[in-house]
Amino acid sequence: MAFAHKLSFGVINCLNGEFKQASSSPFVIGSGSDSDLVIQDDSVLDQHCLVEKTKKGIQIRSIQAEHPDGSLMLDGKPTTLAPIKARTEHSLQIGRSFLILVTTLTSKTENLQRWGMDIANGGWIINKSNKAAATRPLDILEVFSARDTMGLDPNSTPVFKGNSQVGFYLNQLMALEPEKEHLPDDGISDSDEDPVAERVDEVSGSSPSMTRFIDADSGEFTCPTCWLKFDRGDVMHVAVHDSLFGDPLLGEEQMQRFHASRFNDRGQALDEYGIPCTEIACPHCRRTLPPGFFDEPHKIFSIVGAPQSGKSYYLTVVIKLLQTTLFRKFGVVFRDADPAGNAPINEMKSHLFSAQTSSQAYLTKTQLEGAMYERLPRYDRMVTLPKPFIFSLSGAESDEENCSVVFYDNAGEHFQPGQDSTNSPGAQHIASSDAIFFLFDPTINPDFRRSLADSDDPQFKSQVSDQQDVILAETEVRIKRLLGLGRREKVDIPLSIIVGKCDSWIHKIGEDKLRDPIIDGTLDMAAIEDNSSLVRELMEEYCPYIVANAERISSDVCYFAASAFGHTPITFEDEKGVTRIGPDPKKIDPMYAEIPTLWALSRVRPGLVPSFQ
Numbered sequence: 001m002a003f004a005h006k007l008s009f010g011v012i013n014c015l016n017g018e019f020k021q022a023s024s025s026p027f028v029i030g031s032g033s034d035s036d037l038v039i040q041d042d043s044v045l046d047q048h049c050l051v052e053k054t055k056k057g058i059q060i061r062s063i064q065a066e067h068p069d070g071s072l073m074l075d076g077k078p079t080t081l082a083p084i085k086a087r088t089e090h091s092l093q094i095g096r097s098f099l100i101l102v103t104t105l106t107s108k109t110e111n112l113q114r115w116g117m118d119i120a121n122g123g124w125i126i127n128k129s130n131k132a133a134a135t136r137p138l139d140i141l142e143v144f145s146a147r148d149t150m151g152l153d154p155n156s157t158p159v160f161k162g163n164s165q166v167g168f169y170l171n172q173l174m175a176l177e178p179e180k181e182h183l184p185d186d187g188i189s190d191s192d193e194d195p196v197a198e199r200v201d202e203v204s205g206s207s208p209s210m211t212r213f214i215d216a217d218s219g220e221f222t223c224p225t226c227w228l229k230f231d232r233g234d235v236m237h238v239a240v241h242d243s244l245f246g247d248p249l250l251g252e253e254q255m256q257r258f259h260a261s262r263f264n265d266r267g268q269a270l271d272e273y274g275i276p277c278t279e280i281a282c283p284h285c286r287r288t289l290p291p292g293f294f295d296e297p298h299k300i301f302s303i304v305g306a307p308q309s310g311k312s313y314y315l316t317v318v319i320k321l322l323q324t325t326l327f328r329k330f331g332v333v334f335r336d337a338d339p340a341g342n343a344p345i346n347e348m349k350s351h352l353f354s355a356q357t358s359s360q361a362y363l364t365k366t367q368l369e370g371a372m373y374e375r376l377p378r379y380d381r382m383v384t385l386p387k388p389f390i391f392s393l394s395g396a397e398s399d400e401e402n403c404s405v406v407f408y409d410n411a412g413e414h415f416q417p418g419q420d421s422t423n424s425p426g427a428q429h430i431a432s433s434d435a436i437f438f439l440f441d442p443t444i445n446p447d448f449r450r451s452l453a454d455s456d457d458p459q460f461k462s463q464v465s466d467q468q469d470v471i472l473a474e475t476e477v478r479i480k481r482l483l484g485l486g487r488r489e490k491v492d493i494p495l496s497i498i499v500g501k502c503d504s505w506i507h508k509i510g511e512d513k514l515r516d517p518i519i520d521g522t523l524d525m526a527a528i529e530d531n532s533s534l535v536r537e538l539m540e541e542y543c544p545y546i547v548a549n550a551e552r553i554s555s556d557v558c559y560f561a562a563s564a565f566g567h568t569p570i571t572f573e574d575e576k577g578v579t580r581i582g583p584d585p586k587k588i589d590p591m592y593a594e595i596p597t598l599w600a601l602s603r604v605r606p607g608l609v610p611s612f613q
Contacts, residue, residue, distance in 0.1 A: 007058070007086055007103045009051060010112040011037055014098040014161045015176075017120035021112050026052035028063070029094065043095030045070060051084060051101070058084040058103060060092070069095065076158070076169045087249055087382060091166040096175045100164050104248040111246035114256070115163075118272065122162020122261060124173075126152070137162075137261055143170070144177050163258050216284060216379075224298055224388040224406045226285035226378045227432040237269040238279035238288060244271055249377045250286055257286045285376040290338035290390050290404070298390070299604050300406045301597065302430045304475055305439035306468050307412030310500055310564060312363050313583075314439055314593065315409055316348045317564040319391070321594040326393065329518050332608050337392040337404050344371055345389045345409065355585040358572045362582040372409045378425065386410050386426055393601075393608055401607025415471045430475060431482035435494045435600035436554070438475070440468055440539075440546060443501055447542040457504045457568045458581050472549040479553065494603045495554035496596035497546065499535055502561040503568065503591060509534045514561065517595060523602050523611035528558065528595075535559035558599055563591040 009022040011029070020027075020037045028035045032046030039048075047063045049072055064070035065080040073093035074082050084090060084103060092099040100119055104112065123137025126146055138146060143159055146152070147170060154171035161167070219229030236257040246252045260269030260277070268276040281288050305311045326332040336342050348363055355361035373384045386408040394402045406429075413419055414427040430436060442448035443459035444466045452460060479491060499505075506514075513534055515527035536559040539547050550557050566589035569581050601609040 007105065008112060009058070009101070009103050010116060011092075011099050011101050012116035012119050013037075013039065014100060014119065014164075016040075017117070019113055019116035019120070021109055022051065026050040029099070030063075039094070039097050041095050041097045043069065044097055048072075048094050049092075056083070058086070060084055060090075060101075073168075073172060075166060076172070085381075087377065089165045089248075091164070091168050093168060093172050093175075098161070098168055098173070100161065100166065102248055105251045108246055108252060110243075111248075111252065114244070114246075114272070115248050118258060119162035119164045122164075125160045125162075126150075126157065126170075140173065140176055141178075143173060221294070222298065222300075222432055223282040223284060223287070223289070224300065224390060225287045225385055226282060226376065227300075227429050228282070228284040228378070230283050232294060234283045235289070236281040236283050236286060237271070237277045238281055239271040240275040240277050241271055241273040243273065247286065254286075257281045259283075285378055285385065287374070287376055288341075290341060292337070292392075296392070296402045296404055298404045298406055299434040300429055300432050301435045301437065301600060302408065302427075302433040303410070303437045303439060304415055304427075304430065304471065305412055306415070306441060306444070306466075306471050308462075308464055309412060309439050309441035309444070309468075311412065311439055312348065312409055313352070313564045314498075314500065314562070315389075315407055316345065316352050316363065317590050317593050318597055319345060319389075319407070320349055320353060321590060322391075322597060325518075325594050325598070326609075330521050330609055331396045333392075333394045333396075335392050335394075337390045338388075341387065342389050342391075344387060345407070352583075352585070353588070358570055358582040358584055359574055359580075361585040361588075362572075362574070362580055372411075373426065384426055386414075386429070393605070395608050401605050403605050403608070405601075412471075415474060416467065417470065417474045428478070428482060431479050433493060434604045435496070435597075436475070437496045437498055437596055437600075438472060438550065440497060440499050440543070441501065442499060442505055442542075444468070445543060448505065451508075451542065452505060455504055457501075458571050459501065459504070459569065462581070469543070469545045469549065472546060472553075476549060476553045490553060490555045492555050494600045495550060495557045496600060497535075497539070497550050497557065497559045498562050498596050499539065499560065500562055500564070503563040503566055505538075506561060506563075506591075509538055509561075514592070518598070521610070523598060523609060525602075525611045525613045528599055528611075531561070532559040535561050556603065558596070560592065560596045560599075562593045562596065564593055565589075566591045 009027060010019065012019050028047055028050045029037045029039065030047040031039050031041055031044040035047060045064055045067060049060055049062050051058065051060045060074060060082055062070045062072055062080040071078050071080055075091055084101065086103050087105065088103060090101045092101055102115065124140060124143045125137055147154065152170060154174060155169065157170040158167040159170055159173055216228035219231045222229050237260045239256040239258060244256045247254045247256050262270040264270060264276055268278065271277050279288050280293065303311050303315055322334045326334045352361050352363060373386055375382050376385050389407045390404050392404045408429055410427050444464045445468065446466060449460050514531050517524045517527040536547060539559060565583045567584065567587040569583050571579055571581055574580050598609055602611040
C-alpha cells in the first residue's frame with residue numbers, strides 16, 4: 001500500500017517491537033487510542049505528531065507544538081516540523097519512546113515488517129566510528145555500563161538498534177536509565193562472558209552524523225561503485241533465503257542487505273533464516289562487492305574523454321590486449337575478478353573481436369542512463385552511477401604486489417561542465433583515481449583536421465564540435481574541488497594524455513621514431529619518455545592548451561600515441577539504413593593501446609610491471 005507517490009511508510013518502536021505501516025496520510029503517532037500508532041508512554045501526548053504527504057513531499061510535524069512536551073527529536077535534532085527524505089530511515093524520539101521511520105519503494109507489507117523485526121530483534125550497537133567498539137549487541141542497561149567503562153561522551157556517541165541505518169545519541173537514550181539507587185545488582189547481564197566493550201583512550205570530539213557510517217571520507221576500503229570509504233567491519237551482507245527479497249533502499253527485486261550478528265563456524269554471515277551468505281555489499285550504495293574484495297587493493301583507472309571520442313572502443317581493446325601482453329611480457333595474470341559485474345564489457349569485447357562485418361563490430365555510444373549505469377543510493381538520494389569493471393592482476397613471484405584494477409565506461413557527457421553534482425556524481429571517480437587517462441580525439445580538433453585535410457579517414461568529415469580543452473579544464477576543476485586542493489596545487493597521480501586514432505596521423509612524427517618500451521619483461525622508461533616528448537611536441541604545435549591544462553593537473557604527465565583499430569575505419573549502413581563509421585573487423589590491429597596502462601601500472605604497482613631507466 002502506497003503512502004505517497006509509490007512510497008510506503010513504516011515505523012518500528014525500538015522498545016516494544018510494535019510495527020505499523022501507514023495506509024493513508026496523515027499518520028498520527030501518540031498515546032491516545034485514536035492514534036494510528038498507539039504508544040504506551042505517559043511522556044507522550046495523546047496525539048503527539050503526524051507524518052503527512054504534502055505538495056513538497058513527506059513531512060513530520062508536532063501536533064501540539066506549543067505544549068512543553070510537544071517537540072520531537074528527529075535524527076538527534078529538536079524540531080516541530082521537518083521533511084522526511086524518500087527512501088531513507090530516520091530516528092524519532094518523543095518523550096521516552098524511540099522509533100525508527102522509513103520510506104521505501106517496496107509495497108509488500110511482509111518486507112516492511114521484516115525490516116522492522118530486524119531492528120526490533122537486534123540489540124543496541126555503539127557506533128565504532130567514534131573509536132568505541134562494543135564486542136556484541138547490548139541490552140539497554142549494558143549500553144549505560146559501556147558508557148561508563150569507555151568514558152563515552154553522551155552528546156557525541158550515536159547508538160543503533162539492530163540493523164537500523166540511523167541511531168540515537170547516547171544522551172537521548174539516557175532517558176531510559178534507572179536512577180542509581182534503583183539499579184538492581186544484577187542489572188548487567190552476565191549471559192555472555194565477553195566484555196561489553198573495549199576501553200578506548202580517545203573519543204572524537206566532533207558530533208557525528210546519525211547515520212551508521214558517519215565518515216564516508218575515511219576508512220580502509222573504497223567502494224568501486226560509489227567511491228565512498230568504509231572499514232571491514234562496516235560491510236553489509238546479502239541475504240540468501242527466498243523470503244528475503246526486497247531491500248528498503250534498492251527495491252523489491254534485490255535481496256535484503258543487512259549487518260550480520262550471527263556467523264557459522266566458517267565465519268560466514270547467517271541471514272534471518274540461518275542461511276550462510278557469501279556475498280557482501282557496500283554499506284553506502286549497497287551494491288555487491290566483487291569476490292575477494294578484501295584480499296587485495298583496488299586501483300581505480302579513470303578514462304576521460306569527449307562524447308564520441310572512442311572511449312568504449314579504446315577500453316574494450318585495452319582489456320583484450322592486457323590479457324595477453326601482461327602474461328606474455330611480464331608473467332602477470334590479468335583475469336576477470338567479477339564475471340557478473342563485468343558482463344557488459346565482456347559482451348562488448350566479444351562483440352568487437354568476434355564480428356565478421358563492420359555492422360557487427362559497431363559499438364553503440366554509451367548513454368548517460370544506459371546499460372553501463374545503474375541507480376543506487378548515495379548520500380541519502382538515488383543517483384546514476386557507472387558500473388565498475390574489475391580485473392585482478394597477480395604476479396608469478398609474490399602476492400604482495402597483487403591488485404585489482406577498476407575501469408569505467410562513462411558517457412562523454414558526464415565530463416562536461418554542469419554535469420557533476422551530488423545528484424549526478426557519475427564521473428566523480430576521477431577524484432579517487434590511482435591513474436587518469438585522457439583520450440584526445442584529433443579527428444574532431446579543428447587544427448588537426450586542417451593539417452590532415454587530404455586524409456581519406458571518414459572520421460575527419462564528421463560534424464562534431466570540439467570541447468576537449470573544456471573537458472580537460474573541467475577535469476582539473478572537479479579533481480581539485482573534490483580533493484580540496486588549491487588552484488596552483490597538483491596531484492601526483494599518473495596522468496596519461498593519449499592522442500588516439502594515431503593510424504591517421506603517426507606519419508607526422510614518423511612511426512619509426514617511436515621506440516618499443518617493453519624489453520625483457522620490463523618497461524624502458526627512457527623509451528617511454530622519448531616517445532612522450534615526440535607526442536608532446538606534436539600537441540604543442542596543434543593543441544598547446546591541452547598540454548598546458550594537463551600539466552596544471554598532475555606533476556606526473558606522460559603523452560602517448562595509440563590506435564584502437566590500427567586502420568582507417570569505414571562507413572556502412574546499419575539495419576535501419578543509418579550511415580555509421582566503424583572498424584573493419586578483418587583489419588583490427590591495435591597500435592600501442594595498452595602502453596599507457598602498463599606505464600600507469602609501473603607507477604602504482606612496480607612489482608607487477610617493473611621498469612628501468
